[in-house]
Amino acid sequence: MELQIKNLSKTYSNGVQALKDVTLNIPQGMFGLLGPNGAGKSSLMRTLSTLQQADSGSVMLGDIDILNEKDKVRKILGYLPQEFGVYPKVSSYNMLNHIASLKGVSNKGERKDLVESLLNKTNLWQVRNKSLGTYSGGMKQRFGIAQALIGDPRLIIVDEPTAGLDPAERVRFHNLLSEIGENTIVILSTHIVEDISNLCNNMAIICLGEVVAKGNPSIITEEIQGRVWKKAIEKSQLENYQTEMQVISTQLKSGQTVIHVLSDNQPDASFEASTANLEDVYFAEITSRMNSISA
Missing domain, CATH: 3.40.50.300 (P-loop containing nucleotide triphosphate hydrolases)
Structure with missing residues (x-):
């Protein structure tokens, strides 16, 4: 399928x-x-x-x-x-039983078995008689x-x-x-x-x-390995870096702004290599797309 x-x-x-x-x-x-x-x-x-x-x-x-x-x-x-x-005043058991009926499970015994199985699968059996609103x-x-x-x-x-x-x-x-x-x-x-x-x-x-x-995800991430660099900067410097480099993400750590930059080569000696992860891929794709729209 x-x-x-x-x-x-x-x-x-x-x-x-x-x-x-x-x-x-x-x-x-x-x-x-x-x-x-x-x-x-x-x-x-x-x-x-x-x-x-x-x-x-x-x-x-x-x-x-x-x-x-x-x-x-x-x-x-x-x-x-x-x-x-x-429905805040209806129990999960009664609500699931009702939904199962609406979905065509007409046999009462089959419906009971189905509802009990689902409550156990989702770890709700112990609270099956409590109101959903709680x-x-x-x-x-x-x-x-x-x-x-x-x-x-x-x-x-x-x-x-x-x-x-x-x-x-x-x-x-x-x-x-x-x-x-x-x-x-x-x-x-x-x-x-x-x-x-x-x-x-x-x-x-x-x-x-x-x-x-x-x-x-692993293959997508591997495609940018070796191209992600990081550096801690002052927040006031961020705009300059964004103008000069492809900054894909920023994060505040210990009062400083840590930037991740996507580049085939080390931007300068002050940057260190960063192991790429899926978050880097995500931000690289999103910022690239947003920049192409605003250009």
Whole structure:
């Protein structure tokens, strides 16, 4: 099973082109979609989840045409949007039971087994009878995954799932996503580079509606090894460095600004080599794209 996206474009009524000729092949497993806010990630997710129509292009999940066979897609789709509401006075058990019924699990015994299995898988069994309104952020996210798994989906889309979670909840959520990704296509849309590094064997970086890089995170990172240099500077010097060099990121450390510069050669003796990581790739691609637009 593979998700094939070809030449997908979308422009909203206000003139904003959210997707520009997006082409991606997404195999079974965890796939990371990385980009800043406003990059087009959510627009792509909404299109894949049949919540909006594209202007042009095609999307095939196996032999299912996602853009034109929405009812078929919805039967095999699990979706966890960035923002989702819950009925605060309803328990997770009753809510999952209700959603399973809506998704066509009509046999009461089968529905009971499914709900209990999902509650155990998402580590919510002990709080199954508590109202959803009392759940922590991490518990609500796990409930979101539980409802997304109803119907044995072949495609699962999660949009910014770890935003706002504490470190322990993030680890638990990562483990859960990794387990799910062993048997289905899971698209993880986020702006958190670390989540992609930890979870995904395949990924794409999207900026201003366009795919600017794609592939295996390790291979993408290896392509810029030996070209990233770092130096601590005074904040007042930053503008000069940005004018003279390709500064891809800045970080404040101990009162000084540490810059990362992308260059084939050492800029000068005051710079030291920095081991490239996926964050460097991300910032290099994003700043390059932004600079080309403003030039």
